[in-house]
Each structure stands twice: as C-alpha cells, then as structure tokens.
Amino acid sequence: MKTMAVPRRLPGRASLATIAAEAGVSMSTVSRIVNGETGRASAATVERVRRAVAAVGYRPNHLGRALRRGETQVVAMLSANLDNPVMATIAASTEAALREAGYVMILCDTHDRADLQDEYLRAMRAQAVQGYVLVSSVPSRELDAFVREGTPIVFVGRPSATGAGAFVGIDNRQAGADAADYLWSRGVTEPAVVYPTQGSSATRARVAGFCERIVALGTPEPRILKAEAPGLSHLDVGYRAARDLVARAGWPRGMMCASDQIAYGVHRLAHETGARVPDDCVLVSIDGSALNAWLAPWLVSVQAPFHEFGPRIVERLLEIWAGKPPTRSILPHRLTA
Amino acid sequence: MKTMAVPRRLPGRASLATIAAEAGVSMSTVSRIVNGETGRASAATVERVRRAVAAVGYRPNHLGRALRRGETQVVAMLSANLDNPVMATIAASTEAALREAGYVMILCDTHDRADLQDEYLRAMRAQAVQGYVLVSSVPSRELDAFVREGTPIVFVGRPSATGAGAFVGIDNRQAGADAADYLWSRGVTEPAVVYPTQGSSATRARVAGFCERIVALGTPEPRILKAEAPGLSHLDVGYRAARDLVARAGWPRGMMCASDQIAYGVHRLAHETGARVPDDCVLVSIDGSALNAWLAPWLVSVQAPFHEFGPRIVERLLEIWAGKPPTRSILPHRLTA
DNA sequence: CTGAAAGCGCTTACAG
DNA sequence: CTGAAAGCGCTTACAG
Numbered sequence: 117m118k119t120m121a122v123p124r125r126l127p128g129r130a131s132l133a134t135i136a137a138e139a140g141v142s143m144s145t146v147s148r149i150v151n152g153e154t155g156r157a158s159a160a161t162v163e164r165v166r167r168a169v170a171a172v173g174y175r176p177n178h179l180g181r182a183l184r185r186g187e188t189q190v191v192a193m194l195s196a197n198l199d200n201p202v203m204a205t206i207a208a209s210t211e212a213a214l215r216e217a218g219y220v221m222i223l224c225d226t227h228d229r230a231d232l233q234d235e236y237l238r239a240m241r242a243q244a245v246q247g248y249v250l251v252s253s254v255p256s257r258e259l260d261a262f263v264r265e266g267t268p269i270v271f272v273g274r275p276s277a278t279g280a281g282a283f284v285g286i287d288n289r290q291a292g293a294d295a296a297d298y299l300w301s302r303g304v305t306e307p308a309v310v311y312p313t314q315g316s317s318a319t320r321a322r323v324a325g326f327c328e329r330i331v332a333l334g335t336p337e338p339r340i341l342k343a344e345a346p347g348l349s350h351l352d353v354g355y356r357a358a359r360d361l362v363a364r365a366g367w368p369r370g371m372m373c374a375s376d377q378i379a380y381g382v383h384r385l386a387h388e389t390g391a392r393v394p395d396d397c398v399l400v401s402i403d404g405s406a407l408n409a410w411l412a413p414w415l416v417s418v419q420a421p422f423h424e425f426g427p428r429i430v431e432r433l434l435e436i437w438a439g440k441p442p443t444r445s446i447l448p449h450r451l452t453a
Numbered sequence: 454m455k456t457m458a459v460p461r462r463l464p465g466r467a468s469l470a471t472i473a474a475e476a477g478v479s480m481s482t483v484s485r486i487v488n489g490e491t492g493r494a495s496a497a498t499v500e501r502v503r504r505a506v507a508a509v510g511y512r513p514n515h516l517g518r519a520l521r522r523g524e525t526q527v528v529a530m531l532s533a534n535l536d537n538p539v540m541a542t543i544a545a546s547t548e549a550a551l552r553e554a555g556y557v558m559i560l561c562d563t564h565d566r567a568d569l570q571d572e573y574l575r576a577m578r579a580q581a582v583q584g585y586v587l588v589s590s591v592p593s594r595e596l597d598a599f600v601r602e603g604t605p606i607v608f609v610g611r612p613s614a615t616g617a618g619a620f621v622g623i624d625n626r627q628a629g630a631d632a633a634d635y636l637w638s639r640g641v642t643e644p645a646v647v648y649p650t651q652g653s654s655a656t657r658a659r660v661a662g663f664c665e666r667i668v669a670l671g672t673p674e675p676r677i678l679k680a681e682a683p684g685l686s687h688l689d690v691g692y693r694a695a696r697d698l699v700a701r702a703g704w705p706r707g708m709m710c711a712s713d714q715i716a717y718g719v720h721r722l723a724h725e726t727g728a729r730v731p732d733d734c735v736l737v738s739i740d741g742s743a744l745n746a747w748l749a750p751w752l753v754s755v756q757a758p759f760h761e762f763g764p765r766i767v768e769r770l771l772e773i774w775a776g777k778p779p780t781r782s783i784l785p786h787r788l789t790a
Numbered sequence: 791c792t793g794a795a796a797g798c799g800c801t802t803a804c805a806g
Numbered sequence: 807c808t809g810a811a812a813g814c815g816c817t818t819a820c821a822g
Contacts, residue, residue: 142793178579180815198545208535223560242515410717411748479809517799
C-alpha cells in the first residue's frame with residue numbers, strides 16, 4: 117500500500133483555488149469578489165465567480181484568513197463556575213454581544229482554580245484568540261504574564277489583582293452598604309453577614325461595605341455577627357456558615373449574604389430547621405439573579421444588571437483593540453424587594 | 454508616510470523560524486522537538502532548541518498546525534438557552550470533557566431560533582470546527598445540509614428530526630411514565646400536565662409517556678387536565694398555563710411539569726395565590742437540576758444525569774471521528790423525592 | 791479590470 | 807541525525 121497523500125482536506129470542501137479554476141479567473145479576483153469587493157471587477161467576472169461559488173458550494177475557511185491577517189475573530193471567556201446562574205447569564209449576554217460584533221466565543225470553566233486557569237490561558241494563546249474575558253479570575257502566574265505583556269483582557273466581577281486594566285462590574289462596596297440600609301430599614305440593627313472564608317476581593321468589598329454602613333448607622337462592629345465557612349461552592353458555604361452561626365447564637369433577625377448562592381444555602385438551612393424567611397429572619401443578598409423572582413421570592417437582593425454586562429464587555433474589548441487606554445464600567449445596581 | 458508592511462505579527466510572538474535561527478537549526482528540527490519527538494535528534498540539538506525556546510519565550514500557534522493538518526481541535530456547542538440552568542450544566546460538563554480530550558469548545562446560544570442556529574452553523578463552519586454538539590436543536594435548512602453532508606454532530610436532549618445520528622439524552626417517554634407513577638402513588642388519580650404549546654419532540658415524548666401511563670393506570674385520557682401555553686420561556690409557560698388551568702378548574706391535586714422551568718413557573722403562581730406545594734398540589738417535573746435541592750425542595754423530579762452528559766457526548770464525537778457508525782446514549786434517569 | 795507572487799505559522803514525506 | 811521544500815487556505819501590495 118502506498119503512503120497516504122499528505123494533508124487531508126475536508127471532503128467536499130472547495131477552496132478559493134477550486135473556484136478560481138472553475139470560473140477561469142485568478143484567486144485574487146475570487147477573493148475580492150467573495151469578500152464583497154465587487155467594484156473593481158467587471159460585471160461579467162462577478163457573475164461568473166458567483167455562479168462558480170454557487171455551483172461548487174464554496175464556503176470560506178477562516179483559518180487561512182486568520183493566519184494571513186493575524187486576526188482570528190475569536191474571544192475566550194474564562195469563567196469561574198458555569199453552574200452558577202449568575203456566571204451563565206454573563207456568559208450568555210457576552211456571547212450575544214460578541215456575535216453581533218462579528219466574533220465567536222470560546223468558553224472555559226476554570227472552577228476557580230489557578231492551575232486550570234493557567235492551562236486555559238495557554239491553550240487560548242495557542243488558539244490565537246484576540247481577547248480574553250476573565251469572569252471572577254483568580255491570581256495566577258500565567259495571568260500575571262498576560263497582563264505584563266499587554267494582552268487584551270477585560271476583567272469581570274472581580275477586578276485584576278492590581279485593580280488596573282479594563283473592568284466591568286458593579287460597585288461592590290456600595291452594594292454592601294445598600295444591603296445594610298435595607299436591613300436597617302426593616303429594623304434589623306444587629307444583623308449577621310455570611311461569606312466564604314477565602315473570598316475574592318469582590319466578596320470582601322461587599323462585606324466591608326456592609327459592615328462599614330452598619331457601623332455608621334450606629335451598631336458597633338463587634339455586634340455584627342460574622343458567619344463564614346471555607347469552600348468553593350457558595351451554596352455549601354451559606355449552608356454551613358449559617359448552621360454554625362445558628363448553633364452558637366440562634367437565628368439573627370436578618371442576614372446579609374455576600375452572593376445569591378450563599379443565600380440559597382442559608383435558606384436551605386432555614387427550610388430544614390423550620391425558620392421562616394423573612395418573618396423570622398430577613399435575607400438580603402448581592403447579585404440578584406433573574407431566577408430569584410421565580411425560585412426565591414423570599415429573597416431581597418441587590419441586583420447587578422448582568423444582561424448588560426455583555427455589551428459593556430465588548431465595548432471594553434473594542435477600546436483596547438483600538439489602542440485606547442482600558443476603562444472601567446461600573447454598572448448601576450438596584451435593590452429589589 | 455510609507456505604506457505599512459503587510460501582515461501584523463502579534464508583537465513579541467516568536468515563530469518556529471525565530472527559534473530555528475536562534476538555535477541554528479532548521480524549522481523541521483525545531484518542530485519535531487517542540488512536539489516532543491526528541492528521539493530523532495541529538496541530545497545537544499535538543500538542548501540548544503530548548504534553550505532557544507525558553508530564551509525567546511516561544512509559544513506554538515495552533516493556526517499554522519490547524520491549517521496544515523486540517524484539524525482545529527475546536528468543537529462548537531449550539532445550545533438553545535444558556536440561561537436555563539439545565540443547559541448551563543450540560544455546557545459545563547461538555548466543556549470539561551472536551552478539555553480532557555484536548556479540545557476547546559465554542560459556545561453559541563441559539564435562543565431556540567432556526568435563523569440564529571443557521572447563522573451559527575455557517576460561522577462555525579467558517580471556523581473549521583471539527584464537531585458539533587447541538588443541545589435542543591431546532592429543525593433548520595442549514596442543519597439539514599450539515600446532516601446530509603455527514604458533518605460530525607451529536608444531538609443532545611432532543612433527537613435529530615429523523616431520529617438518526619448520534620444522540621445523548623434520557624428516555625423521555627419513560628421519564629414521563631415514571632412521573633405518572635409517582636403522582637399515582639401519592640393518590641393523584643386525575644392529574645394535570647403542563648407543557649409548552651410548541652413543544653419539541655422531547656417535550657412531547659415526556660407528555661405522551663405521562664398520559665399513556667396514567668391511562669394504563671385507569672384514568673381515561675379526557676380526565677387528564679391539559680395545561681398548555683405558548684412561548685419560549687418555560688418559566689412563563691408554566692406560570693401562564695397553570696394560571697389558565699386554575700382559573701377554569703381550580704388547583705388539581707397534582708401536576709406533572711414537562712420541565713423544571715415549567716415547574717418553577719407553576720410554583721410562582723402557587724406562591725402568589727397561596728396554594729401550598731405539595732400539600733394542596735403535588736408537583737413533579739422532568740430534568741431534576743441540582744439547584745432544585747437548594748431552591749425547590751417542594752419539587753419532586755425525574756433527574757437526568759446532566760453531569761454525565763459531557764463524557765458521553767465526547768465519546769460519541771470520538772466514535773464519529775473514528776469512522777464508526779453513530780450511536781445513541783440513553784442515560785438512566787432517577788426519580789428523587 | 792486582473793493576476794502573479796509572497797507570505798501568515800506550521801507539518802511532514804522525502805532525501806541525504 | 808538533519809534540512810530543503812511543498813503546501814494547508816487565504817489576503818494584499820504591486821505591477822500591468
């Protein structure tokens with residue numbers, strides 16, 4: 117048996133060369149016409165090429181163009197956890213906005229792990245993606261290198277380690293403060309605050325903003341009940357942190373949960389122990405997923421406009437690509453009772 | 454000003470040629486060594502190349518390889534609605550399984566629209582992706598063409614229009630029957646069934662399996678209360694269908710919801726009208742998202758093992774690529790009370 | 791109005 | 807053990 121011919125062409129896929137031969141013109145001409153640059157060719161040529169394209173069923177292969185132009189039209193999103201509806205919504209809105217701008221999105225789930233994030237960053241660089249969207253990124257070696265080299269990156273939700281670079285998110289500190297105001301307005305003067313032990317800077321800002329405001333309102337810091345638990349899943353964190361808190365101090369009159377998922381965890385405990393929300397304990401969280409209206413009517417939340425993140429993210433990318441200095445989009449949040 | 458030099462190289466990105474020059478060897482040699490084929494080179498050469506790679510910070514660009522080999526290592530997932538936690542879970546598990554197999558996943562949200570699905574199929578072909586995962590696909594022109602041409606496709610959740618081709622999902626008819634058994638075991642002999650007016654074949658199978666079994670158990674078909682509503686969002690569908698049903702017939706003792714999202718919608722109505730679940734009305738649904746345990750403890754569901762979909766999907770793709778006939782993975786579901 | 795040619799970054803059969 | 811050369815599919819400055 118003879119050695120196989122070198123590279124396998126996808127069966128039935130015609131290239132520019134095929135069309136050129138079919139239409140009896142050069143590849144240059146075909147390329148121009150296929151790309152809509154019809155002004156420079158005679159009507160007869162255009163027609164001939166069109167016919168050949170239709171006859172052969174030609175579809176351009178972006179790989180060739182990408183290699184030549186140095187532009188792949190691909191953007192990578194690295195997200196900490198797709199199973200979290202908040203992240204899924206951000207992914208969906210970003211994907212839609214990218215599509216409108218003519219890009220496609222590769223999606224990677226880092227599970228909030230630095231090693232996986234680095235693996236993905238390397239893989240995406242190999243794919244020659246043109247931009248990166250890091251949703252709740254974690255500090256990592258490779259990320260530092262990317263930032264140092266000036267790679268186009270938009271940070272979402274959690275700012276970069278240095279706070280520099282393009283960013284889309286909400287004012288977490290203010291969101292925490294607004295949650296505090298709400299609990300206070302409901303007469304909860306000694307609230308608990310529930311958060312993950314190893315929280316991101318975003319989570320810490322929420323908690324800090326909350327505590328600051330409660331103190332400003334008149335309750336000394338030590339009387340704010342801190343409930344924390346380690347772990348990656350905020351659902352679990354909420355459940356366990358609340359369980360420990362309740363075991364040692366009983367149910368507080370109100371709790372601020374650093375994320376929706378934490379609130380879901382707290383509520384599960386309430387459900388299991390028969391505590392009523394909000395009658396026994398008022399629950400307020402930050403995120404405000406659209407699902408809450410359906411599944412968690414007992415929850416008051418500070419809503420971030422996740423559906424608007426996508427367009428803002430794409431704006432930031434376009435800015436960077438245009439050579440402008442990176443900017444920060446702080447989107448308005450809204451407490452919905 | 455002079456015309457710019459032709460194609461922009463990403464700044465600071467070294468190519469194989471750079472390394473070859475740096476190490477004083479040919480590109481062939483560099484290519485082999487970089488790809489781990491070190492056996493054929495002298496130790497000294499390998500060392501020299503390694504040093505050059507490190508010095509220059511060389512990172513391979515897959516575009517070149519993809520063009521040459523005709524393999525991009527990219528798979529496209531077209532999903533009907535990322536905002537649905539079920540789809541998000543499938544996306545997450547598929548992405549993880551693809552990564553382990555050395556592939557990356559482009560994610561597209563079709564919003565259950567044929568025109569968008571076609572647009573994406575075209576865009577993905579342009580990207581020269583090697584395989585397609587269609588989660589809840591909708592019949593469309595381009596999809597027909599892809600199937601006709603033998604493009605590697607795995608259908609997920611909803612089988613293809615003809616039922617042919619690789620598939621990963623559950624036995625929807627049996628799932629419906631199991632839901633019927635559950636309601637019957639709880640003493641609900643005249644249940645309602647809630648579903649979208651324009652349901653997919655998968656949804657219709659669930660409803661059909663449910664009704665068949667109820668009839669087999671002894672309730673004549675006409676006494677099964679049908680509640681349907683048009684619309685794309687199952688949340689809305691559930692809410693409106695239940696509202697209409699309740700308006701004309703009051704709350705039934707139990708309802709089978711064709712999907713989790715429909716159940717969420719029904720529950721919202723129950724919450725608003727003060728009906729208690731399950732005391733007044735038992736709710737059972739098909740899907741069984743992991744979120745239910747946290748947010749919908751009132752819901753009994755037939756759980757599909759979505760976290761296992763990813764590995765099965767990748768298996769199907771590998772099969773197709775290996776030239777084997779496409780197979781169907783019907784994964785076991787389980788009713789969890 | 792049109793085409794020849796170079797080149798994007800890689801791989802690989804082949805020759806030595 | 808190593809390299810020259812062809813080629814994957816495209817784009818584009820340049821020449822005519």
